[in-house]
Amino acid sequence: MDSGSTQYNLPIFEELLEGIDLDRLESAIRKAVSAHPGLSSRFHVGDKGEMVQELNDDIDLQCIDAEEFDVKGLIEPFDLGKGTCRFRIIRTKAARYLFMDIHHIVADGTSLRILARDIGNAYDGRPLAKEKCIPISKEGTAYDWAFHDSVFGAVEAASFPLRDVYSDAPSKAVKRVEFGTDAERLRRFYKDNGFSRTAYLATAFGYALDCMDPRGRAYFGLLQSGRTEDTSDAVASLAHTVPFTVSFDGSPIADVMKESQRIIEGCRQHDVSMSDFNARYGFSAEAVFAYHKDLRDIEMISGHDSSPKILNEYLSPAPEKIRFEICDNDDRFALLVTYRTDYYTEGMIDSLISIFIRTVDAAFVESGFEDID
Numbered sequence: 001m002d003s004g005s006t007q008y009n010l011p012i013f014e015e016l017l018e019g020i021d022l023d024r025l026e027s028a029i030r031k032a033v034s035a036h037p038g039l040s041s042r043f044h045v046g047d048k049g050e051m052v053q054e055l056n057d058d059i060d061l062q063c064i065d066a067e068e069f070d071v072k073g074l075i076e077p078f079d080l081g082k083g084t085c086r087f088r089i090i091r092t093k094a095a096r097y098l099f100m101d102i103h104h105i106v107a108d109g110t111s112l113r114i115l116a117r118d119i120g121n122a123y124d125g126r127p128l129a130k131e132k133c134i135p136i137s138k139e140g141t142a143y144d145w146a147f148h149d150s151v152f153g154a155v156e157a158a159s160f161p162l163r164d165v166y167s168d169a170p171s172k173a174v175k176r177v178e179f180g181t182d183a184e185r186l187r188r189f190y191k192d193n194g195f196s197r198t199a200y201l202a203t204a205f206g207y208a209l210d211c212m213d214p215r216g217r218a219y220f221g222l223l224q225s226g227r228t229e230d231t232s233d234a235v236a237s238l239a240h241t242v243p244f245t246v247s248f249d250g251s252p253i254a255d256v257m258k259e260s261q262r263i264i265e266g267c268r269q270h271d272v273s274m275s276d277f278n279a280r281y282g283f284s285a286e287a288v289f290a291y292h293k294d295l296r297d298i299e300m301i302s303g304h305d306s307s308p309k310i311l312n313e314y315l316s317p318a319p320e321k322i323r324f325e326i327c328d329n330d331d332r333f334a335l336l337v338t339y340r341t342d343y344y345t346e347g348m349i350d351s352l353i354s355i356f357i358r359t360v361d362a363a364f365v366e367s368g369f370e371d372i373d
Contacts, residue, residue, distance in 0.1 A: 183331035223290035
């Protein structure tokens, strides 16, 4: 299971200040990973085509002495049959650094915070609680497919949005946008109505797609962390892409969001592979949406005043035609849009972004989607 791509890596790089004991740090990393055994997983395909997870005690941790190094060269594709995380403590004449990289299949942004916290706790000599991790061996059952049939069986999905560029030379572009909203009012809206922030934002993205292309019902891939209230303090979260669709049939916004939440929870509970799903229904998820927690407030060692850097700019580009990734920090959102310029013009992408932002900012104050200007 070697994708040859780094698009699902979660790399973090930090310069270590003077006074950090590197031997003690190495020991702390080993203890933290041991406390979260899902991090050192291996994955392979079983006899029936199902994904099988195995836990192992190996930790890919190296201490490196180097005259100089290229941080981009530290990021390599994972062979999931061999492991899902790696750590490097690097010493040069000028400074010392910590690099850690985890595959998104076993972790998300919250995982990085928890892992950093536990490395710090272990460094300070505090005991760590052992996370319970039950390896998965999963294939779609008739019961799982029954749920998907009930949601997607009658959906007439088209490629969203409508292609407006035709070129034989594949190329990609990236747009970054920041915007604000009334964070407290938004939080109260989704908590009072019983759906998640992910459901709110994914529905807003679906509405933007629907506005751009009225040919059918919006369908796209939703990157899910697999995290629930029961696993809110767990590192291992088995992130993966699930199918998602939403119908804008004139129902009140809160009801549409609740239905989105039901679909998200159902797809997580009745997990099937995206390739099997697309083959069954004849779909192609050419757009993908992902919501990430903001990572700017990660602190590893108490009192260690430095800011870990997320190395997203060095990752392989996503294969989808359009990929919306959004993270938040209280009342601010940061949106990263990657798109194929041989499919879509910048103007079309700007319109999609504009509708999405208006929807995020207005859906919690309007009664119906038709009221959003």
